[in-house]
Amino acid sequence: MLEELNKTREKFSFAAFRNMKSIAKREMRSGLGFTSLWIIGFLAFTLIPMIATLFFSFIDLSITDGIFSTPKFVGFDNYAQLWKDPQAGVNPQFWFGSETPSSLIITIRFALIALPVGIFAPLLLALLMNNKHLKGQFIFRTLFYLPFIVPFIASVFLWGGMLNTETGWINRFLEFAGVPNENLPGWANDVNWVYPTYVIMGIWGIGNAMLIMLAGLQGVPTELYDAAKVDGANTWSTFWNITFPMISPVIFYNLVLNIVGLFQYFLVPLVVNNGTGRPGGATLFYNLYLYKTFFTFQNMSYGSTLAWFLFIVILIVTIALFGTAKYWVYYAGEVRS
C-alpha cells in the first residue's frame, strides 16, 4: 500500500516529469491539450457553477442583486427554511396527512408509477422486436422509434389533443366502448388521471431505450440459448438465467438515467398544466418548485438551496444504485467469486 502510494507520488512529481522520456512528455502534452477543451468547459459550466450554487445557499441573494454584490452570510438559514417549508416537503412531518402533497412526495409518487413503465415498456417492446417469429422487424423498430424525434412541445400538443376530454380520440373511443359519460377520465385536469396522462406522454418517447435494449438482446451469444435448449430449459428460465443477466448492464444504465431524470421531472407539468400545480396541487413537482422559486419569485438563495438538496439526494440514490450493481449486474468477462 505504502509502496504504491510512493510510486504514485513519484509519478506525479516534477522530477518525474523532467525524467520522463520525451515521447511520454509529448504524449502527456497532447493528451492534456486535446482534453483541455472539455476541462475548461467542465470548470466553467459545471464545477464553478456548482460551487457557486453551494455558496449562494449560504447567503441572502435575490436575482436583482446580481452575483457580484457583497454577500450577506446567513449561515444555515436557507436550510432551516427548507426544513420548515411544507411545499418542499423535506421534513418527514409533511410527508403524510397534509391536504396538498409536498413537492418531494409528488416527485416520488410519480416516479413510483413512471419508473416501472420506463423500464418494462421498452424491454417488452425490445423482446417483441427480437422475437424470431416477427416479420419486418426493421420496419417496426423504425416506426416505434419515430415518436422519439418529435419535438417535445409538438408531442405535448398531440397528446393534449388525443386526451382532450371532449374532442380527443381516447375518450371518444372509451365512449364508443360503452364507458358511461360520468366515468370518462378527465386526464390532465383530473387529480386521479394526471399522472397516467404524463406516463402516456412519456411512453411515446421510449423508442431510444427500446433500441438500446434491442442492441443488448442481439448481443447475447446464441451458443448460450443453444446450450439452454440442450439442457431443456423453458422460456421463463432461459430469460431469467441467460437473457436478463446478459442485458443487465443495459437495464442498469436505463434504470440510473430514468431515476435521475424522474427526480428532475418538471418540463411536462410546466407545459401541460402551465406550471400551476393544477389539478389540486398534484403537479407541483420538486424541480418545478425550484424553477418557480428562481424564475418566478426570483429568490436565488432559496433556489440554490433547493438545487443543492436535490443534487445530494440524486448523488446518494445514484451511489446506492451503483452499490447494488454488484449483486445483479453482470459484466461479461468478469470473474465471480
Place this chain on the structure above:
Amino acid sequence: MKFNLKNGINSLFVTLLAVALVSIFLSPFAFMVLTSLKTREQISVVGAPIWPAAQPKFELEGKEVDVFVVPISQCDGFDANSTDTRNLAIAKKGRQESTFIDPNDLGRGEFVCRVSWRALDRPWTLSPTWQNYVEVWNTIPNGYWRLLGNTLFYAISTMIGTVISCILVGYGFARFRFPGRDFLFLILISTLFLPGAVTLIPTYSFWQRLGLVGTWWPLVVPHFFANAYNVFLFRQYFMTLPRELDESAMIDGAGPLRILWSILIPQSYPVIIAVVVFHIVFAWNDYFGPLIYLSTSRENWPISVALSSFNGIYGQQPQLIQAGAFLAIILPMILFFVAQRFFIQGIVVTGVDK
C-alpha cells in the same frame, strides 16, 4: 427450411400483435393530420366524424338549403317498405311533413316526405380544408421562415461546436496516456448523471450579468466545450480503430492533429454522422434552453418556443394547434426518414458499451 404450420401461425400472431401496437402507438400522428384538416364548425359539433368532413348545402333557387338523411319509405312516390335512406335537400320545412328535392335526381322535382325535419341527421361528406395551415402560417410569431432560420442557426452552429470539440476531446482520451486521465474520464462520465438544476442559477445569473440573456450566446457557447455523451461515443469508436496506421504515420513525421485529420476521421464517418443527426434533432427539439434565455426576445425565438405560445392563443381551437404541431414536426420527420439508417446505427454504437 421446410414450411412449418406452427411457425407460420406464430409469425402471424406475433406480427399482428406488432401491427396492432404500432397502430395505437402512431395514432396521434393520424389524429394530428386529420384534426388539422377540419373546420372549426366540425370540431364544435358533438358526434361529428373523426375524419375531416362538412355537412353539404344545396343551392336551390339562389338560396343555400340544408341537406338531410331521409328514410325514403316516408316519401311520396317511393316504395313504402324500403329501408334505404337518401341525402335530400329541404325545399320547404314543415312540422309534420316537409318538401324535399333530390340533388342527384333533379328531374323528379319536389316531393313531400312525412318526417319531422328536426329529428333528421345531416350527412357528412369528406371535405378537408387547408385553411388552418394558412391561418397558422399567417399568425405564427415572426413568420415560419424566420423561425426556421432561427432554429436552423441554433442547430447548425451548436452541431459544428459539438462535433469539433467532442472529436478533439475523444481523441485525447482515446489515444494519449497522461497522469489523471482515467480520473478525468470518470468525472466526465459522472456528469451524465448530474442534475442540471445544480448549475442553472449561477450560470443564468452569469449570462444575465453579461447582458447576454435574450441572445443566442448562452445557448451556443457551451456546445463548443464538448459533452460527456458524445465524447464517450467518439472515444469508444476511436479505441476500436487499429493503432498501427497512427504509428506508421507518426514515423513518417505526422503530428497528432495530422493523424486525427487524415487517419482517424476518414474511418469515423458512421459515428460522426450519427452525432450530427442526433444533435440536430436535439437542437430542433430543445425547449428549456431557448425558453429561459430567449423568451423575452421574440425575434430570436426558435420554433419550439413559438409553438408553445400557441397554447395560450389557440387553447380552444385544436385544429389550429394540430396544424402548428405539423409544421414543427415535418422537418425532423423528413430528416429521420432520409437518415434513419444512421439513427438506428448510432444507437447501436452508443448502446453497446453501456
